[in-house]
Amino acid sequence: MGQGSGEKGTTTAISSSSAASNMRPNTPTAIATANKGKEIAQYNADAGLMAEYENSGVSGKSFNYARSVVHAPQSVPEEQITAYLARMQRGGLIQPFGCMLAIEEPTFRIISYSENCFDMLGLDSLVSQFESKQENGLIGIDARTLFTQPSGASLSKAVASREISLLNPIWVYSRTTKKPFYAILHGIDVGIVIDLEPAKSGDPALSLAGAVQSQKLAVRAISRLQSLPGGDIGALCDTVVEDVQKLTGYDRVMVYKFHEDGHGEVVSEIRRSDLEPYLGLHYPATDIPQAARFLFKQNRVRIICDCNANPVKIIQSEELKQPLVLVNSTLRSPHGCHIQYMANMGTIASLAMAVIINSNDSTKLWGLVVCHHTSPRYVPFTLRYACEFLMQAFGLQLHMELQLASQLAEKRILRTQTLLCDMLLRDAPFGIVTQSPSIRDLVKCDGAALYYGGTCWLLGVTPTESQVKDIAEWLLRNHGDSTGLSTDSLADAGYPGAALLGDAVCGMATARITLKDFLFWFRSHTAEEIKWGGAKHHPEDKDDSGRMHPRSSFKAFLEVVKSRSLPWEVSEINAIHSLQIIIRDSFQEMEDSGFKTVNSQKSDDTDMQGMDELSSVACEMIKLIETATVPIFGVDSAGIINGWNEKIAELIGLQAKEAMGKSLVDEVVNEDSREAIGNLLSRALQGEEDKNIELKLRNFGIPKQNNDVYIVANSCTSRDYANNIVGVCFVGQDITREKVTMDKFIRLQGDYKAIIQSLNPLIPPIFASDENACCSEWNAAMEKLTGWTRDEVIGKMLPGEIFGGFCRLKGQDSLTKFMITLYRGISGQDVEKFPLEFFDRKGKFVEVLLTANKRTDAVGSVLGCFCFLQIVVPDLQQALEICRKEDREGFSKLKELAYIRQEMKNPLNGIRFTHKLLENTAISENQKQFLDASDACERQIMMIIExxxxxxxxxxxxxxxxxxxxxxxxxxxxxxxxxxxxxxxxxxxxxxxxxxxxxxxxxxxxxxxxxxxxxxxxxxxxxxxxxxxxxxxxxxxxxxxxxxxxxxxxxxxxxxxxxxxxxxxxxxxxxxxxxxxxxxxxxxxxxxxxxxxxxxxxxxxxxxxxxxxxxxxxxxxxxxxxxxxxxxxxx
Missing domain, CATH: 3.30.565.10 (Histidine kinase-like ATPase, C-terminal domain)
Known part of the structure; x- marks a missing residue:
């Protein structure tokens, strides 16, 4: 749908590659190339629809939405696409709830402005001061003169900063009316755009408090998301729409998901009870065009306050060669077709927010969270910013859930492949279709078939046996040089008999297993999978299909996907290809029985070499552990200590020979930490590794005032050659001194300035935040660590301005995680050992662990939080990395040895069989003695293997x-x-x-x-x-x-x-x-x-x-x- 997108339309390019997609493994490069091709086809369709809509207004013809979507052009002239993109990005109109200025750097000379600036800023009384107003309006005037002097200074400071957007919004006052505005700045190709939105309160402190309160509400929502049990993306989406609705108050909040073919689906919804449901609605790809999707990746929150309000024209200097870029403007006006769509569905105001996830080292627009309201509605920038913050956290959580789902699907596919391979070995090749699981269980499909030796085995919904044979012959004739084919439309792929198959069989994936034999997977019509409660015709809609409306979108989508199945996903194609390789090798082995023996004999030659390398890896690992300058120790699956290096022995006064055999939980860990460490071990033995865990250990050495030893450690599971977990290894760092200092500091009730300003090396880097997330303390250790002095940072916003501006972070995700941590501390939730990475003043990369503890006054009210930084020792990082590397290498060697052990058995059995044959022949006594010795050696090898x-x-x-x-x-x-x-x-x-x-x-x-x-x-x-x-x-x-x-x-x-x-x-x-x-x-x-x-x-x-x-x-x-x-x- 076009809600919040800026315009409307759809395309037949739901799967432009559906005609004949060769069955090959999908590499990131191949996927990117295919996606690029789909985007280009989509741009063509979008541009064609835009032109048709605009021409209908000029010619007086009615615009039939459904017909235009179904018959969208596959290609249009390049100049038409250029005009379409310019219309989307340089429309020359803004919404009237704010006004806009564009200035030249660094002079602040106005080069463009919106027509409503005079009314909104109250500039009519200053007309006489602008001598050139009659000719050029505000063009050429210093923009700072339109605001109060402090406001002008704030704008100057913002423009001079490294990253303008991190300081948004700037609180400014009109020079004449003294009315407050949110100034939202961003850079463009010709200067800086300043969007001005009226603010309700005249006190900037109240505005700041409101912004922080919004962030706190967002953090509370984020905590809800993070507390959800894993493995349920639906529950995650349902929670997000509930929280957004509470934050913003819109009548309807939905989560849109963009499918791989570009079309969209409403996967979650919360709405006012009298509104029509949109949950389950599918809509064509052009409902949210590619150009609009690009805009969402640039400007992640899009508000339309009143679709019926007349847009405001932008005036610009004649020296500008083209219209002003409005991509990142908060005021950009929606396109006419989108306004019409909103009006048709009874929506007056909307708020759309991008859901961005990481994908193959780049960002991907997964979908949108869209809000609708049936009356005009304005949400202040500070609350919109909090919603964007929530969306960033939602994207991070969603990415983890998608990875988990992908891993579970991969495991399921691998398990099915393993069972199918086992069947091949026992009952080749028919077990894969006659037993359970079968090839039908490998990927989601409605039916599957094996065509082998002119005979068919059919499973589920498939073509008839004669039709399968006909498809196989068609593949050999038309795609004889390919190893397989995948399509969501046999008709589009060119198969002549597609019409006879009907809707029962539309999509197909094939894998060629010999020169003339194939595996088939079939899918039915897409409509079989799609249900939407609002699909039926509404009595008041006289022309459902022609009007731009969700029902016509749904009908257009069904028409576009007519005779199509759901597209085959990348993971499914890869799974089919992997099974294809295994089956083809199986057939090759049947044709050449000596194949495996030859390979197995080669593996004998590498046995000793593999053992040498594994022994070398093990020796190096032991040397590393023993000489490491950080504490390293390990336990077996029963929690009994089986590894103990010199550093941990030195720290707690317990030598290795005394520690070996002791229970870590019952005999070494302080009783305060036993339950926590027990849970940690339990998780680790189930494969869940933890980082930055604080351990409190007993001190077995000379009694001291503080008899406990504190370390922060990472847990790593230890595995055997079969990948079974056999123990847990801990790599840690001593934090006893820092812990003691921090505890004393937290307990301190009086004056803490002596500690904050102390140069004592025992005092860790400390900074503090007030209740508005502004820096209120910055000690000497922080100055030394970051290179930024106390005077430079006090009073500045910690998220964005200090960490993000001064102390540059790695990316938006890092800033989001830091904000979540900080606002949790401000809200009274203590945070332990949050990993923070930033660049200091000189560009040096710094890694620390951040602990946040709330600050309270005498009556217990939260005033902000203290943040303690613990510098990550390079030795710890290096030791962890080497341990992981050695573990990977060792595991790789163990896998190789496991393979060798397995594959040596067959040639040994062959040799023993040969010896048995020789024993039954006429041989001398000496020859028999030689055979007996050889047989004994073979038995010895077999015993070693087993x-x-x-x-x-x-x-x-x-x-x-x-x-x-x-x-x-x-x-x-x-x-x-x-x-x-x-x-x-x-x-x-x-x-x-x-x-x-x-x-x-x-x-x-x-x-x-x-x-x-x-x-x-x-x-x-x-x-x-x-x-x-x-x-x-x-x-x-x-x-x-x-x-x-x-x-x-x-x-x-x-x-x-x-x-x-x-x-x-x-x-x-x-x-x-x-x-x-x-x-x-x-x-x-x-x-x-x-x-x-x-x-x-x-x-x-x-x-x-x-x-x-x-x-x-x-x-x-x-x-x-x-x-x-x-x-x-x-x-």
């Missing part, structure tokens, strides 16, 4: 696989793993293993025994001296024991080499009880020791003068079970 490192670490949860084995076979497998390295280093291998030991038949987990012994032997070989070196293996049997009718034997394995032996750090890694190591070899030895311990064995490393060796003691059962008689004889 083992859970966590269970090895815990020990008690690891299940051993007990089976019979011959010790000689294990020894052959162990030796085979080091033979290549022995030959490379030219080492001799000696072994003293009696034949009766080799032939022992034992019972136990021989694969893990093989893993442990091969790891020890490999390190012995690795660190044996290369020149004249040797390695020796010796096994000594111990006594046999009988327990519970079973026979056990204790064996001792000695693996020796000459020289200095293994590095001390490596042995320390092996013996380390925790989860820290300095190298990959150390990790392997540590895990091997833990495995051995789980098998009731033990290992030690002995250094002698001429040799060093591992000594491994372990006990095995010699048989599964013995007869009781035999057992008694042996005993």
């Amino acid at each position: 083992d859970d490192l966590g269970s090895i670490e815990e020990g008690s949860t690891l299940e051993l696989k007990m089976e019979e084995f011959r010790l000689g076979n294990v020894l052959d497998a162990i030796v085979s793993q080091v033979m290549i390295l022995l030959r490379e280093k030219n080492l001799q291998l000696f072994h003293e293993i009696p034949e009766e030991i080799k032939s022992l038949d034992l019972y136990g987990d021989y694969i893990r025994l093989q893993l442990v012994l091969s790891d020890f032997l490999l390190n012995i070989v690795r660190y044996a001296p290369a020149s004249d070196g040797w390695v020796e293996i010796k096994i000594s049997p111990g006594l046999k024991l009988i327990q519970d009718s079973s026979e056990f034997i204790r064996l001792q394995f000695r693996m020796s080499h000459p020289g200095e032996g293994l590095p001390t750090a490596l042995i320390q890694d092996m013996l380390e009880a925790g989860k820290q190591w300095t190298s990959q070899e150390g990790l392997g030895l540590n895990l091997s020791r833990k495995l051995l311990s789980r098998m009731n064995g033990q290992v030690k490393y002995v250094r002698e003068q001429s040799r060093c060796y591992f000594l491994v003691d372990i006990e095995f059962k010699t048989s599964k079970e013995r007869q009781r008689g035999g057992a008694g004889a042996d005993s």
Whole structure:
């Protein structure tokens, strides 16, 4: 609709790309290009409709709205578009509720003015002073002379400021009548425009108080928005219309949403009970033209006080080459067609506010909040500014909700894709259409189909089987070079049989899976999805379709989308494309069964490299944590401390070895904070990370006057390779000194000037706000931090003038968030650790955490708020960033290793199958021995792949696989793993293993025994001296024991080499009880020791003068079970 937009109309360009959109993934660049094309088509339609409307007035012909919208031109001459944009932006008319001046910088010479300036400013008595009035009116006069001297000074100061708009409105008085005005300034190409709106009160202090009160009301509304549970955009919109209605008092308040194809929809509404409902109304894209949408992005609040009032003409200097730009003017007059539309629907006054969200590093007009009134209504600029403030907060909250909705939709799509892929593996390719979920569940559609091998599988509302075949043949003939096609209108796409399909099938998305086979998704007519209670004909409307009215807009929209479905969204196209790639690969694998094996064999080569890189990442991470100058600690999923660096140990006097194993909540955190920290841990273990959380910890060191330690920390979840949350890491900053100082300051009841003006480095940066958001204090630390002196800032507005003007912020969103925080403090709500970022006087970027506490008088009335700034230590930021980076890299490596572990299984199974075939052939005894050793090594690899490192670490949860084995076979497998390295280093291998030991038949987990012994032997070989070196293996049997009718034997394995032996750090890694190591070899030895311990064995490393060796003691059962008689004889 055109409410508040400035004009009316619609277009067939609802989906200009619908004819044949190739199925490719949508990149930001591709999306931007497509949107640009739609905008250009829309501009053409808008310009054509504008011309037709204006020509109807000249020619005397009636303007048939619905017919013109449906038959809007696809293209118009360039000069017609230029004229259309000029008419929208340079209309030369303003509304009569205010007057306007345009001045030249810096002389204040008037270059343009509205005709009503004389009446509004009471300038008739000054006519004699303007000698050139009869010829040029006010042109050339110094604008400051029209106002009182203080008012002129205020205007001069505003014009000289860095950002004019941040100081709006300026309170000025007419020189002759002394009447007050809001002066709203903005810059244009030829100077500065000053919009003047009459103010009711003559006291600027009262006006300022009113502005602050409006902001407080807006903050209260914002608090309501932020307190809503997430995941319900409808509730968010409903809350916003209620709050805007309370703030402004309009008869009707609506939320308009702009869809991707440009058309609009009323998604929320609150109205006077006797008014017709517009909720659910859809209207064509040209109802709010592209030019009007551009204006809304520039000037986000648009008021029309009385659509029946005669507009006021603008007079301008002859030296100006074109009409004045009125894009940002608060007084800009609406276009005639919009005025007519408002009159037809019984609306006299309106207020429209833009809802802007961030999208791909740019801003996007998501929709509008529009207010209607059935009688003239003026809302003061200060209240409109508060509404704009509310809209900015609404946009931020809406953006978060849209991101959440997008993530949930993506998760749903990924879950469906995963299930479909699983079906492909088990029942390719028919499971995706014969089981649930099916391809129909992937995206929103009315029906789906699989066309494969000349046969059709149909789901839901679809064409007939013969029609699907016909569509497939049409695609091959006309779009044979594309991988798919999406359209919201098969008729517009050129399909000859579209008329036979009717409204049941209008839109289609296809994905080509082989040269001649396709997947299809179908959508019905748009009207099936759209309901509006006000759509029926009204008896008083003699010509619904011809008049500009919501009902005719709705009818025109339905006519425009005739034979069209709802357009396919970007995320849906991407989901279809992703499934297409998976299915095409599945077909390729069926045609070439060797495909996966080849890739899997390649993954074997990267296994050790991936492990090396992961180990390196882990080592660097540990070094970073240990040497960090900020406190870092971690807990497992049970809240037990498992990480504790030197800084946190220093702060609270608790060393790492004492902290490990303690409960963070019950034993380390101060009891005042236990509930809060418990909730924090609970959220973190569910994936919700928090920032700038204040922790109050016990002090275990020397007792002090203040025995508590305060830190502010960020929580980061720790995840395993499968992305499961296994713990929480905290990276913090010590704030004990600042906290103590701030607490003392807040409690101070008397004179605080000594603290404010103190140069003591313990005093943090502090500023204060009065009840009107003006700066009332600015201490020495603030001067040092910002570069702006106390005298320069006292009395100035904190939001906009100081933070936004002097201390430049990053953008409008930053200013909005700061305003919300400040006004909460002024309203009596304490704010903790709000992150504030700004640029100081020299342009240096500053990051701080802001805490706001209310200021009260003796009787408890709020006077404003104190704001304490805590400078964010760079080490903390750097540590956080490095932690995140290392976490991302580590997670990436873990994912890669998880993939390798999975994909190694198939080639290993293939090798084992080959060995089984060889065993059944005629081979020699030596060849059989080689096969047995190879088979044992393969089993060892498979065990490594399937083992859970966590269970090895815990020990008690690891299940051993007990089976019979011959010790000689294990020894052959162990030796085979080091033979290549022995030959490379030219080492001799000696072994003293009696034949009766080799032939022992034992019972136990021989694969893990093989893993442990091969790891020890490999390190012995690795660190044996290369020149004249040797390695020796010796096994000594111990006594046999009988327990519970079973026979056990204790064996001792000695693996020796000459020289200095293994590095001390490596042995320390092996013996380390925790989860820290300095190298990959150390990790392997540590895990091997833990495995051995789980098998009731033990290992030690002995250094002698001429040799060093591992000594491994372990006990095995010699048989599964013995007869009781035999057992008694042996005993």
